[in-house]
Amino acid sequence: MKKKEHKECTSALLPVRDTLDVIGGKWKLLILISVWEGNKHFREIERSIPKLSTKVLSKELKDMEENQLITRTVLNGFPVRTEYKPTNHSKTLEKVIFELHNWGVNHRKLIFGDKSETVDPIRV
Amino acid sequence: MKKKEHKECTSALLPVRDTLDVIGGKWKLLILISVWEGNKHFREIERSIPKLSTKVLSKELKDMEENQLITRTVLNGFPVRTEYKPTNHSKTLEKVIFELHNWGVNHRKLIFGDKSETVDPIRV
DNA sequence: GTAATCAGTTACCTAAAGGTGATCAGTTAC
DNA sequence: GTAACTGATCACCTTTAGGTAACTGATTAC
Numbered sequence: 116m117k118k119k120e121h122k123e124c125t126s127a128l129l130p131v132r133d134t135l136d137v138i139g140g141k142w143k144l145l146i147l148i149s150v151w152e153g154n155k156h157f158r159e160i161e162r163s164i165p166k167l168s169t170k171v172l173s174k175e176l177k178d179m180e181e182n183q184l185i186t187r188t189v190l191n192g193f194p195v196r197t198e199y200k201p202t203n204h205s206k207t208l209e210k211v212i213f214e215l216h217n218w219g220v221n222h223r224k225l226i227f228g229d230k231s232e233t234v235d236p237i238r239v
Numbered sequence: 240m241k242k243k244e245h246k247e248c249t250s251a252l253l254p255v256r257d258t259l260d261v262i263g264g265k266w267k268l269l270i271l272i273s274v275w276e277g278n279k280h281f282r283e284i285e286r287s288i289p290k291l292s293t294k295v296l297s298k299e300l301k302d303m304e305e306n307q308l309i310t311r312t313v314l315n316g317f318p319v320r321t322e323y324k325p326t327n328h329s330k331t332l333e334k335v336i337f338e339l340h341n342w343g344v345n346h347r348k349l350i351f352g353d354k355s356e357t358v359d360p361i362r363v
Numbered sequence: 364g365t366a367a368t369c370a371g372t373t374a375c376c377t378a379a380a381g382g383t384g385a386t387c388a389g390t391t392a393c
Numbered sequence: 394g395t396a397a398c399t400g401a402t403c404a405c406c407t408t409t410a411g412g413t414a415a416c417t418g419a420t421t422a423c
Contacts, residue, residue: 140380140381141380141381142381166382168381168382168383168384170382170383171380171381171382174381192390193389193390193391194389194391195388195389195390
């Protein structure tokens with residue numbers, strides 16, 4: 116796990132921070148979902164997410180491998196291919212994401228009073 | 240709600256982003272918990288959280304008021320006092336935080352293999 | 364008048380996250 | 394040989410979150 120300092124953290128909040136580190140940031144969830152959807156190769160994942168740069172994807176994939184959300188296998192072939200696959204551990208995030216989604220939908224209703232466009236149900 | 244752009248967002252992820260915006264950042268959860276614990280006044284909250292500066296607290300309290308997590312009442316008195324109180328809406332975050340905590344604890348076990356120090360159960 | 368308390372605001376600075384574009388090594392097809 | 398594909402890495406720049414310290418205005422106690 117990427118050890119961030121979180122010096123301000125009480126012991127009870129540490130695991131919450133850990134989780135937020137794992138799924139926070141601009142791209143992590145999009146990448147995770149792309150891999151869940153079956154995209155396996157670097158370019159494949161990259162192309163599935165508009166505006167995502169190779170540099171950021173490369174860094175995020177490393178983080179996610181460290182966090183055991185994905186596995187990385189290099190296939191010895193002719194144009195060298197790398198295969199990224201989601202782990203079972205990554206799937207345990209579904210419940211967390213569901214709760215985040217659920218609360219967000221409710222929050223939108225409260226703040227925008229239904230004036231907001233409907234959002235799609237999350238499918239992960 | 241503070242409208243961030245999230246241009247990269249699919250419709251399904253938008254509410255997830257909203258939630259992460261509301262509880263993300265270095266201080267938001269600590270401030271929320273402090274208010275939940277009964278701290279009502281600006282200086283009281285500030286003093287309850289080491290290293291938190293007035294500038295950041297001021298900004299975060301505004302955000303939280305916008306997001307209807309707290310109410311702000313100015314009491315006309317002699318040393319002017321402001322009263323911050325948690326809303327019922329803020330309490331609906333407990334479940335979300337519980338799931339984040341839960342996943343985080345499990346993740347720590349997996350990554351550090353129980354070598355990590357025990358963390359306190361969250362009490363919010 | 365002086366100090367101290369309340370609840371903030373302001374200007375400036377630093378550090379981290381993320382974006383941009385070039386480059387690389389290996390291999391294949393032409 | 395040249396272009397194109399694979400999976401990246403590198404140096405540099407911008408943007409944003411957060412930190413630091415001074416300051417304001419109102420009021421009370423001395």
